[in-house]
Amino acid sequence: MEPPWRCLSTGLAAAVALSSLVMLSGCGRDEIKVYKVAKESPDAMAAAHAAHGRGQMPPGHPDISAATPKIQYALPSGWEERPASAMRSASFSIPGKDGQAADVSVIPLPTTGQEVELVNMWRAQMQLPSVGESEAANLAQAATIGGETGRLFEMASEGPILDDKLHGRMLVAVLTRGATSWFFKMAGEDSQVTEQKPAFVEFLKSVSFEAPTPATPATTASSATAAATGGSDGKPAWTVPEGWQEIPGGQFLVAKFVVTGEGNARAEINVSMSSGDGGGLVPNVNRWRAQLGLSQVPGAEISSSVKKVQAGGNELSYVELSGTDLNTGRPALVLGAMVPRPGQTWFYKIAGDRQLVEAERAKFTTFAETVRY
Amino acid sequence: MLDRLIKIFTSLRLTIVLLSLGMILVFWGTLAQVTLGLYKAQNDFFRSFFVFWSPEGSDWQIPIFPGGYLIGGLLLINLLAAHTRYYRPSKKKIGIVFIHFGVVLLLVGQLLTDFLSVESTLHLREGETKNYSEASRSFELAVVDVTDRDLEKQVAISHRRLSKQDEIKHPELPFTLKATTFFANSELKQREEPGFQPVKGVKGIGEGVWMRELPHETMMDRRDVPTAVVEISGPEGSPQSYLASAHIARPQSFQYGDRTYEISMRPVRYYKPFSMHLLEFTHDRYPGTQIPKNFSSRVILNRPETGEKREVLIYMNNPLRYWGETYYQSSFDTDDQGSYLQVVRNPSWLTPYFSCVLVSIGLTIQFLMHLVPFLKRRLAT
Known part of the structure; x- marks a missing residue:
């Protein structure tokens, strides 16, 4: 007879080992991964965008894409609007006979310049042979799309392709507008598409394009000259002090200036604007403190250190913080000003070498107090 | 006892x-x-x-x-x-x-x-090349530095990490990220509707969008679609927020300092040291019917580090076993010009x-x- 503890210990050891495995495998699922990868080629991206039939959304899930550019149009009678999707800016269904329905889609894609491949893709869907580049170009008719001239392709199957009983027909109108090509496609049963062609042509004429929401507001390319007077590109009017040089600040800043002094001394002036209260005084000051290697302090302490100044009809809240430049290890000074405006808050901050910021203090306060919103 | x-x-x-x-x-x-x-x-x-x-x-x-x-x-x-x-x-x-x-x-x-x-999916259109597969049901927040011409640096944060809604710092990022709102499953609308809340204080394409949280999906053919409002803050300027949602297919870009970044909520990616290029997808049907007889993907497997470059035919019941993974022919696009390969990494297979x-x-x-x-x-x- 084996000692009883041995039986149990074997079983328990196995259980513990398995539990550890379970826990180990559970770890790491929280992780942050970093990849350095080669950029996808534009061709590969276009191919990915051209994917259809199975999008990213689960079947039946109502999906939208605010990234998809929008259009306005007059809806022809008999057409039923369908929800837009990640690929489609607009989508319609036209009920026909015997349960058939023609499908109309409006899809914007990055312009690739490879139209022949697209024409052959549509021809393949109609079970037609591929054509060469010149022949593909000859197949195009001129069409008016939203007041501009586009190209219209019409393809009809030679045999029955719909349920092996009905002929198919496809109309595709293409309009290239800058980096985006718009594809207006109607596909369905031959006679129905032929019947709906005049409505499709009228629909194309009625289209107007909405300006897309810029994904990257252009704030980086403003030149020093333009900023010297201010008041353009949505910026308030200001006078840039002598010695300050404007540099690209990125999307998060309205403007960025740099000033240099003796011995590589450098200070940066950031101007930014946030909607509402911009997160409030305390979190912002604590954020600035962290940038100087200072610890977080309670709100009451920050509020008591704020100096308020009335200027140009605005109330400026000044903060002064002394610490260390975390990059250079040199003594650093930050002067910050918050200016609440209706519905928004403006932030002015000069940060850098302590002596240089001291020297620029008067220019900075004059600058912040003389901005005309 | x-x-x-x-x-x-x-x-x-x-x-x-x-x-x-x-x-x-x-x-x-x-x-x-x-x-x-x-x-x-x-x-x-x-x-x-x-x-x-x-x-x-x-x-x-x-x-x-x-x-x-x-x-x-x-x-x-x-x-x-x-x-x-x-x-x-x-x-x-x-x-x-x-x-x-x-x-x-x-x-x-x-x-x-x-x-x-680990199971994932590799979707390829004919002529497309990829060196990653994607999870079917889990998502990640990707912040990609796209400044350089040839290379991009991607920082991928799991949606589980994001759902904690705390500050996320990483040595590869000059700013801090925080999900101020996180819905594990969500629905977006472009207009006001009952039950939806407006997406507030965001830049980019989230402006004017309405969102609401949905309960977890349990059905096999549906999945959770996460949405988050992500705040980006750092030494440069005041914090900015972006709407990152798996509903939004395209990344949004922003400038930070002198670098350009793209932010998106995407299916979790599994990168590989090799790429797959789909030459051709073939879908044979039994004559006179729509019943699939066979479907196959002819791909080029390219692994630059070893100089390996060869053509592989993947078809039903004939998967490719490579790099500890198995690539099964699982599905295809309705226009027969794209293929779905199921990628299974199972160390104990x-x-x-x-x-x-x-x-x-x-x-x-x-x-x-x-x-x-x-x-x-x-x-x-």
């Missing part, structure tokens, strides 16, 4: 009870897939210690039946304990050892598969084969050990 416990854990009766419970669980769990869907049924019945029941209208979770982990775990303990208790080294029992070890390997291997295997071999050897030995003396006796008489 200890003796009694040992008796229970080493008893054949426990084995029978557990196997019976296992059969009931499999039957019940299979039926439950009709209403719960495959994934929820698997999680509720087989990947759990107990099957829970909630009275209608309450949040209570009452355990009503042992789950797969409990039954499997107890079976394993029962088998190991009984074997240790009763086994005496003897030539006559060599077959039993093989059988028991095979069954233990099967149980452990299944658990390893459960926890270590060989364990069922080994366990079956071990059990077969054990059964054969046991059979022969009885057959040979029997035949000898027959011949002797």
